[in-house]
Amino acid sequence: MKHLTIDPSAAIPPTRDYPSDAKLPESLPNATETKLHPSNAGGENASLLFVGTATTILEWEGIRLMTDPNFLHAGDHVHLGPGVTGTRLTNPAVDLHELPRIDLICLSHYHADHFDDHVEASLRRSLPIITTPHAKSHLTAPHKTPxxxxxxxxxxxxxDDIMVDxxxxxxxxxxxIKVTGMPGKHVPPGPGGMVGKLNDLIAAVPPTNGWMIELGYHASSSSDEDFKPGYRIYISGDxxxxxxxxxxxERYPHIDLLLIHLGGTTIPSPxxxxxxxxxxxxMGVKLVQxxxxxxxxxxxxxxxxxxxxPLSDFxxxxxDAGLNEKVVYLDRKEEYRFKVREE
Ligand SMILES: [Zn+2]
Structure with a gap:
C-alpha cells in the first residue's frame, strides 16, 4: 500500500496563479440546496458538493477532496481525440480561482473534460493528485520543465491502494482516507477490423480508473491494519x-454511495x-443492480x-427498475450530506 499524509492546517491556495491581492476563502460557497438520504438521515458529518461534469468536492474532518477538476464555462471547447471536440454547455458551480484550500485530487483519467488545460496550467504544482499511471506520465513527464x-x-x-492520513x-x-483504483474501460473492447478514423479514435482514448474512496478511522495505532472504513464511495469513472x-x-459487499458517470458520451460528434x-x-441501472x-x-x-x-432517461x-428510492439527484451547486460512521 502507498502512503500520503495531508495537512489541512496549511492554508495554501489550490492554484499557483492565485491573485496576490485576493484573500483565500475559508469555505466552499453555500450550496443552493442540501439533500439528505431519503430514508435514514441524521448525524451528518460529511458533504459532497456537485460542481459540474465529474467535478465534486468532498468535505470531511476538515479535508477537501476534489474529483476530476473541470472548470471550463459554457461555450468553451475541449479536445477529446483526433478530430473530436466537445463544447461545454454549462458553467461550473464555482470558479477555479474562487475555491478555498483543496487538499487532494482524485483524477480518473487524463481527458480534457476531466482535467482541462486551464486547470492543468493553473493548479498548484505541489497539490497531491491520485490518478492513473498514464495520467501520471503526462503530469510529471520529463519533457516538462521542472x-x-x-x-x-x-x-x-x-x-492498488493508498492510505491518506x-x-x-x-x-x-x-x-x-483509503483510495483504491477500480477497474474501468472507456472504449468498447476489441471492435476489431475497424480502420481509419475510428481506430485512431479508440487508440487516443486514455485509460481510466474508477475509485473506491473509504472514509474511516484508525482504531488505535496508525497502522494500515487497524483502519476501519466508516463510509464507502464508489466512483465509476468514465x-x-x-x-x-x-x-x-465481491470485494465490497457494502457500498454506501455510488457516484456514477453517465451521459452516454458519444464520439466523434453528436x-x-x-x-x-x-x-x-x-448500463447505469445495470451497474446499480x-x-x-x-x-x-x-x-x-x-x-x-x-x-x-439525458438524465431523464436514467x-x-x-x-422502471423500482430503484427510485435509491437515488438522489444533484444539480450543480447542490450538496449531499451524509454520515461517516465512527465505529
Ligand atoms: Zn468524461
Whole structure:
C-alpha cells in the first residue's frame, strides 16, 4: 500500500496563479440546496458538493477532496481525440480561482473534460493528485520543465491502494482516507477490423480508473491494519459496463454511495455518434443492480454536447427498475450530506 499524509492546517491556495491581492476563502460557497438520504438521515458529518461534469468536492474532518477538476464555462471547447471536440454547455458551480484550500485530487483519467488545460496550467504544482499511471506520465513527464511538472502525483493501477492520513487532527481515533483504483474501460473492447478514423479514435482514448474512496478511522495505532472504513464511495469513472466490474461487489459487499458517470458520451460528434464511451441510462441501472449501493448520485450527464443520454432517461430507467428510492439527484451547486460512521 502507498502512503500520503495531508495537512489541512496549511492554508495554501489550490492554484499557483492565485491573485496576490485576493484573500483565500475559508469555505466552499453555500450550496443552493442540501439533500439528505431519503430514508435514514441524521448525524451528518460529511458533504459532497456537485460542481459540474465529474467535478465534486468532498468535505470531511476538515479535508477537501476534489474529483476530476473541470472548470471550463459554457461555450468553451475541449479536445477529446483526433478530430473530436466537445463544447461545454454549462458553467461550473464555482470558479477555479474562487475555491478555498483543496487538499487532494482524485483524477480518473487524463481527458480534457476531466482535467482541462486551464486547470492543468493553473493548479498548484505541489497539490497531491491520485490518478492513473498514464495520467501520471503526462503530469510529471520529463519533457516538462521542472516548474511545469506536478510534484505529488500518486498512480494506482486497478486494485492498488493508498492510505491518506490526515495530520493535525485532534480526535483520538485518527481519520484517514483509503483510495483504491477500480477497474474501468472507456472504449468498447476489441471492435476489431475497424480502420481509419475510428481506430485512431479508440487508440487516443486514455485509460481510466474508477475509485473506491473509504472514509474511516484508525482504531488505535496508525497502522494500515487497524483502519476501519466508516463510509464507502464508489466512483465509476468514465467506464462502460465491462465484465471486470463484477469483481467489485465481491470485494465490497457494502457500498454506501455510488457516484456514477453517465451521459452516454458519444464520439466523434453528436451528428456522427459512432462510439459510445461512457454509460447510458440502461448500463447505469445495470451497474446499480450489480454493486447494490445504499444510494446513487449521478454526475457527468449534461455538461457537454457529446453527452447524448439525458438524465431523464436514467430517472425513467431507475423508476422502471423500482430503484427510485435509491437515488438522489444533484444539480450543480447542490450538496449531499451524509454520515461517516465512527465505529
Ligand atoms: Zn468524461
Amino acid at each position: 516548474e511545469e511538472a506536478f510534484t505529488s502525483v500518486h498512480d494506482l493501477d486497478f486494485y 490526515i495530520a493535525n487532527n485532534k480526535k483520538e481515533k485518527k481519520p484517514a 467506464t462502460l459496463l465491462i465484465p471486470e466490474l463484477s469483481t467489485i461487489p 451528428s456522427m455518434p459512432l462510439l459510445m464511451v461512457t454509460m447510458d441510462a440502461e 450489480l454493486v447494490k449501493p445504499d444510494l446513487v448520485v449521478p454526475v457527468h450527464y449534461d455538461d457537454y454536447d457529446v453527452f447524448l443520454s 430517472k425513467k430507467a431507475m423508476e
